[in-house]
Amino acid sequence: MDEALICGLTPSVLTVLVRRGADFAAAEDAVQDALVEAVRVWPSGPPLDAKGWLVTVAWRKFLDAARADAARHRRENIVEQAPPPGAVSSVDDTLQLYFLCAHPSLTPASAVALTLRAVGGLTTRQIARAYLVPEATMAQRISRAKRTVSGVRFEQPGDVGTVLRVLYLVFNEGYSGDVDLTTEAIRLTRQLAAQADHPEVSGLLALMLLHHARRAARTAPDGSLVPLAEQDRGRWDTESIAEGVRILQAALARDRLGEFQAQAAVAALHADAPTAEETDWVQIVEWYDELVRLTESPVVRLNRAVAVGEADGPRAGLAALADLDSGLPRHAAVAAYLHERDGDLARAARLYAEAAQRAPNLAERDHLTRQAARLNSRRPHRGLTGGPL
Template sequence: MNESLLRELVPAVIGVLVRRGADFASAEDAVQEALIRALAAWPDDPPRDPKAWLVAAAWRKFIDAARAETSRRGREVAVDAEPPAGPVPGQDETLQLYFLCAHPSLPPASAVALTLRAVGGLTTRQIAQAYLVPEATMAQRISRAKRTVSAVRFDQPGDVGTVLRVLYLVFNEGYSGDVDLAAEAIRLTRQLAAAIDHPEVGGLLALMLLHHARRAARTAPDGSLVPLAAQDRSRWDTELVAEGVTILQTALARDQLGEYQAQAAIAALHADAPSADETDWVQIVEWYDELLAITDSPVVRLNRAVAVGEADGPHAALQALTDLSPDLPRYTAVQAYLHERAGNLSEAADLYTTAAHTATTIQERDHLTREAARVRQLLRS
């Protein structure tokens, strides 16, 4: 049984049912029922055309459910038991399903959950474990999302930017539970790239690959964080780096720069440097300037300040921080690092301690606590 194939077929099959007139919620339920049948039947009797088999099985489930509901209401249903004749459509339905799951009417958390369920083919339990919430909570979130998009016309044009933001959110969740969300986001983005010719889709895929290439070096054997400058670059996945750079170059050649392409260009410069000391920080600052022209994001300005500190020195970076809100995530940690670079060790130690108290993850808290202790040790020596 090829479960990965089943997951890849899910969005296309849901899309076919919706095209044939099923509402989204009913289509998704019918496909899940068909998947259960497939898991039981396919090991002994694999179909010649898995997609057509799933479409037929899901359509019958939908018809049965529709007739049962109509019978309950005492009315007739005007729908055929057999699926319409003709070939099963291809990737267009998958693309439309991406747009539907990332509909602007959904809050980001719901859009992510619905995308993982309907497009990714993950179970509610898997999604709940990945987000460390009770399964019942995730089930309610997905149910509300399905109800919200059920009224959306499937032929309405979708917003690529919204889809990409949802996939980016999935990727940034990384790994937890038995589902590797970073790998899942890459799989879904590859699928999207095969269905749509858009430079920002390539930019996002390149960005994911370049970041994922460094994954093995990001943590020490004890699970502690390893900053970029201290990572063992021999542990970076050179094949993923090469693929990411190639995809990025193809996207940039179209001269339609977007935020994901700019972020990927920054990641590529980090990946290209043999060591932290050989990083082209001047060019990274230039790419942050391009990114700011697109997004004008305070988070981008904070990251740019770090790059300025490497290119022009910590005092220039501290000056750049004065225009930013101290409430920004990682602001105090960046401030601590720059003060240490500037030789203000006492202030840096206090700032590292403050940053540790506001850290959003245990790994980050422990890392900042160790940094504070290290700097205090320097003060005593």
């Protein structure tokens, strides 16, 4: 059984059924039943036209369920108007399926789960393991999402930006469970790039590739985080970097700048530097200026403060940080870093400890705790009488 083939065909088969008039939830159930049938039948002799076989079986499964449904009359009208089961369009409508799964009526978590199930072809169990939640919980989330979009027609225009944000959420989930979500996000974004002629799709794919290229160097053998400046650049994936830069350059040449292209440009400048000391921070600040203009995001301004601190000195970075809300995620960590570079070790240590308490995950918390301990070990300690201990 070719699992890659199954994953690639699942969204297009689902789209065919929805195009024929099946509501999303019923169509998705029928496709899953067809996949079960394929697992049983294909090992003895897979069909020459795998997609046509799946469409035919899934459509029959849908009709069987429809005839048993209370809304039989409405379903039979759909059957009469639909093209013959064997007529499978060569046009891939998967792009519309992306739009449906990233519908604005869905929560981000539901949109991600539905995208992984309907477009990615993952099972509910795989998605649940990836998100470290019980399978029943994930099944309920997907079921609610399917009910929400069941009344949405494919003729309604979709928003590429919403789809890209969902894919970026998938990418940023990390590597938990038995499904590597970053790899899955790259696969899905490649699929979207083949369908959608849009520079921001290319920008997101380039950004993913450039970030993913550093994966091997991002953690030490003991699992601890390795900051970008300390990573062994010899372990970076140069092929992924080259591909990401090539895709980014083609997107930028179209002169329709978007936030993912600008983020990818920052990542490319980091990847291009042979050492951390040779990073072109001045140009990175310029790209963050573009990102601020495009997004007005406080998180972007926070990252810009770090870049300003590298380009113009820590006090300039602290000045850029002063206008931002101290409650922002990782604000304390950035402030700690800049104060350390400015020589205020006591304040930096306190801020690292504060940042550790707010860390979003265990690895980051441990890293920040070690930074605080490192600075505390370098400072002279005084007892109650004021003398050194």
